[in-house]
Amino acid sequence: MNAVVGFILHIVFKEAWARKKLVVSLYILVSATFAGLAWVWPQVYTSSATIVVDDRNIIRPLMEGTAPTTALTEPFKLARSMMASRTTLKEVLTLGGWIDKNTPQQKIDSLMDAARSKTEISNTGKMIVHIRFRDREPMRAYLAAKAMSEIFIRESYLIKQRESESAYRFIDEQAENYLIKLQVADLAIKEFREKNVDSTPGALQAANLRILELTRSIEDINIEILGEESKLAAQREQLAGGGGAKNTASIEREGVLRARITALRVQLDDLRLIYKDTYPDIVQINEQIKSTEEQIQEEIDSRNSGKNLEKEDLADSPIAQALRSDILLSQTDISTLKSRKTQLTVLLENERQKVNRINAVEAEITELTRESAVNKSKYNQLIEQRESARISRDMDLAKQGINARIQEAAYLPASPKGLRFSHLIIVGVLLSFGVPLSVVFGLTILDQKVRDPRTISENLGLPILASVHRVKSSQEIRRDFTKKFGLALIVLSAWSVYGYEIWLKLQG
Amino acid sequence: MSTIESAFLKNQKTSKEGDIFEEIDDISEVNDLSKSSVKEKNKNKPKSKPKTVKDSIARMKQSRSYTKEECSQLGLISKDSKDQVLMNEYRNLRTKLLAESESENFVTLVTSVSPDYDSSLVTANIASTFSLDEGKTSLYINTNARSDLANEIFDIEPSYGLVDYIESDKLPIDDIIYETPISRLRYIPIGINHENSAEHFSDVRMKKTMASIVKRYPERYIFVNAPSISSSADTRILLDICHKVILIVPYGIASEDSIREAVLSIGKEKFAGILLEEF
Numbered sequence: 001m002n003a004v005v006g007f008i009l010h011i012v013f014k015e016a017w018a019r020k021k022l023v024v025s026l027y028i029l030v031s032a033t034f035a036g037l038a039w040v041w042p043q044v045y046t047s048s049a050t051i052v053v054d055d056r057n058i059i060r061p062l063m064e065g066t067a068p069t070t071a072l073t074e075p076f077k078l079a080r081s082m083m084a085s086r087t088t089l090k091e092v093l094t095l096g097g098w099i100d101k102n103t104p105q106q107k108i109d110s111l112m113d114a115a116r117s118k119t120e121i122s123n124t125g126k127m128i129v130h131i132r133f134r135d136r137e138p139m140r141a142y143l144a145a146k147a148m149s150e151i152f153i154r155e156s157y158l159i160k161q162r163e164s165e166s167a168y169r170f171i172d173e174q175a176e177n178y179l180i181k182l183q184v185a186d187l188a189i190k191e192f193r194e195k196n197v198d199s200t201p202g203a204l205q206a207a208n209l210r211i212l213e214l215t216r217s218i219e220d221i222n223i224e225i226l227g228e229e230s231k232l233a234a235q236r237e238q239l240a241g242g243g244g245a246k247n248t249a250s251i252e253r254e255g256v257l258r259a260r261i262t263a264l265r266v267q268l269d270d271l272r273l274i275y276k277d278t279y280p281d282i283v284q285i286n287e288q289i290k291s292t293e294e295q296i297q298e299e300i301d302s303r304n305s306g307k308n309l310e311k312e313d314l315a316d317s318p319i320a321q322a323l324r325s326d327i328l329l330s331q332t333d334i335s336t337l338k339s340r341k342t343q344l345t346v347l348l349e350n351e352r353q354k355v356n357r358i359n360a361v362e363a364e365i366t367e368l369t370r371e372s373a374v375n376k377s378k379y380n381q382l383i384e385q386r387e388s389a390r391i392s393r394d395m396d397l398a399k400q401g402i403n404a405r406i407q408e409a410a411y412l413p414a415s416p417k418g419l420r421f422s423h424l425i426i427v428g429v430l431l432s433f434g435v436p437l438s439v440v441f442g443l444t445i446l447d448q449k450v451r452d453p454r455t456i457s458e459n460l461g462l463p464i465l466a467s468v469h470r471v472k473s474s475q476e477i478r479r480d481f482t483k484k485f486g487l488a489l490i491v492l493s494a495w496s497v498y499g500y501e502i503w504l505k506l507q508g
Numbered sequence: 509m510s511t512i513e514s515a516f517l518k519n520q521k522t523s524k525e526g527d528i529f530e531e532i533d534d535i536s537e538v539n540d541l542s543k544s545s546v547k548e549k550n551k552n553k554p555k556s557k558p559k560t561v562k563d564s565i566a567r568m569k570q571s572r573s574y575t576k577e578e579c580s581q582l583g584l585i586s587k588d589s590k591d592q593v594l595m596n597e598y599r600n601l602r603t604k605l606l607a608e609s610e611s612e613n614f615v616t617l618v619t620s621v622s623p624d625y626d627s628s629l630v631t632a633n634i635a636s637t638f639s640l641d642e643g644k645t646s647l648y649i650n651t652n653a654r655s656d657l658a659n660e661i662f663d664i665e666p667s668y669g670l671v672d673y674i675e676s677d678k679l680p681i682d683d684i685i686y687e688t689p690i691s692r693l694r695y696i697p698i699g700i701n702h703e704n705s706a707e708h709f710s711d712v713r714m715k716k717t718m719a720s721i722v723k724r725y726p727e728r729y730i731f732v733n734a735p736s737i738s739s740s741a742d743t744r745i746l747l748d749i750c751h752k753v754i755l756i757v758p759y760g761i762a763s764e765d766s767i768r769e770a771v772l773s774i775g776k777e778k779f780a781g782i783l784l785e786e787f
Binding site for chain 2: 014015018444447448449450451453455456459460462463464465466467468469470471472473474475
């Protein structure tokens, strides 16, 4: 290993010597560049603040089940986006004293871009956020870091407040909506019920009872009508001579004839008391009695023979008259009954329609009630949620939801951080040698020419007779020495420039 | 050459071919056809008959020598250089080459894997490593028409060179072998008229030339500085006249594939190994 390193160093120095001009110019270039950079490189001061976002505060277990506590999910991302936002940066710039009201927008924009690149947000774990700000002025770095940490705390509370507030508002709005819906539904039920007063909750039963009653009445009337009608038919038949009515008339006539005989006999007896049988009146009365008896005999005979002698006789008979009056009465009764039946039928129909209506109303009311019930349950739920949301909101308003606090406040940096003057000087010293030698080494590698005796002896397997070099004359030796001296002088002068810079810096 | 190295080499040679040094001691008597490069006595010896190779080498002309500072100024190694690590690397290279060699002297082609890399200096250093040993000499032949660095290294403004010699029948070989400020190191430049060098290198005369150069001294080691094998046709042709090839891999210039390709085009037989540069 050492042999390889030694060989590489040997090659590098040999090549460097061969390319003195390149090496020297690169050396001067790199030295000068770093000397210049070190001189003009800004001193950067960094101030940082650490924020702990703790969502496991005491409120959470206490409020378990009552109201959800808000949590800042991923505060690191929040911090990053917040610190890149224009509003935050503008505030920071104002607080840090970069800008005032008169600063032109263009300058503000460029300052914002610069501030963005100067800000560094990092995190330890999930809940610890570090905010760093670097600037050439320690005071401004401090002010900016301080402002940023404070803005973060403030904004994270505000965000949570806004979030819970908007959640509360939303739920509240929803609850109001449901309340209105509920009211509308209830009102609809009420109005409907008003429109259908007879459709009160027992109306259906009453209507059904009534229908039964009416049906029964109609049935009764029907029976009555039937009775009356059969009676009427019978009377009509009787009137037409059927059913024994003629005999009754003959009997009635016989009776009348017998009554006349009786009267004639009374008259005869009276006359006999005074007169002899030959008296004319007595003889006439006897004659009358005789003819009347004949008449009776005829009546009986005709009756017994069954001969219907004459209708007219019946038509004019008192029976017929009675029958006729009966028929009249019956007819009157029937028409009365029929009209009553008609009335009852109408009533029944009405009742039936009523029942139908009541059923339709019931269906409608069920529908309306169901809607109302759903709205009611939703409303009740929302009211509960609204109360939870209200508590959450109140908690956030009281800054109890999350616990964001500044663990380590921003401080005024005492010494500059990052790439400093001394670093640049050291890097300059190292690179001023490193760059030219690396370039030379790189060129040598790219060149691919034989520089290693082992290439010949090992790779090519050729015998090496000797390794010689040019004999140097004393002038050449002197010249080489002068060159080496010159190189040393260049290195020394570069170092003295660095030294002078350091001295100037130390002097302030 | 260190004592240990000498002993090692001696032991190697002895175990291979018996007492070669005994034979080499008197080069005038060497007439062994079995030796690939040393077939006959050098006809153009600059000096009167020496008794031993070492004597003849010791008598080699050396008008001036680089000082240590001059060497380092030019990027050349020198015996008393401070950078002993580098010296040891070159010495090891020499040992390895000698150990693998079956003949006293051999022709080594030095080429690089990268077309952008000039191997002149490294070749010079390898050659001077050999010539550091007082018992050995080395010859540097530049075949890289595009590089004049060798002339600068040896501080020579040549009138003629290898190509001129091949082209001309009259030109004596001595005229193209130059003395250098490095002891026991001779130099053959490419020449003035070096266009279409590839055609000359494939010439029979080139082979003859090389053979005659090789024959001049038994303890002379010849190093041919060639252009990069990746880009030059010359180098591939030159492979024929050489015994060994050293491939220079400069640091951070070549890719693995180009090394593999170069080694393949050299061929297993003649490939001596890799020389890492500036690794």
